[in-house]
Amino acid sequence: AQSVSQHNHHVILSEAASLELGCNYSYGGTVNLFWYVQYPGQHLQLLLKYFSGDPLVKGIKGFEAEFIKSKFSFNLRKPSVQWSDTAEYFCAVATSGTYKYIFGTGTRLKVLA
């Protein structure tokens, strides 16, 4: 069965620290990949997405992610986090040609001012 793993469940960083959140999936075919953010009390917002092309994807708010096909990974990065990045981050994978997502378990990020 397809699955999505986010190994970091809770991450605490100080402002200006660099961030990398892991996302691995298990599916051998072509995939579409997404990172979403959910701020406290708010709904899911798309940070970035990968369908094809350049495996380094830039998203909103200074986030980027790199698709490494050989590692089945789509890790999220930000060079310098801010207190306002405190939120929960979800990785999602859809097999190409479908709309059905498989979500990872989420990573709760807390940034200390």
Added chain:
Amino acid sequence: GAVVSQHPSRVICKSGTSVKIECRSLDFQATTMFWYRQFPKQSLMLMATSNEGSKATYEQGVEKDKFLINHASLTLSTLTVTSAHPEDSSFYICSAAAPRREGVGEQFFGPGTRLTVL
């Protein structure tokens, strides 16, 4: 970007009553909508896939008689929680897929509905 709305945003009901949640795609037509459930501090769990004009496809373990889904038009899907019980209290999120906008395979999420059953 595509906008999806949900109504109501919060609902409190008594045990045994039924609650209807609406999900609308405001500026696009969605042939496929999804309903998720999110427990506190957990990820989204897909409950069902709703296709316009046909029966919903439920995920394993989701009671179709309890969670009635209707997708009567290309812009509206409804989830009815029938005979709600306290264990049905949760955050329900819908999403809509837009096949002709911003790429195939992307869902646009509603703001969610928090259901509390007393």
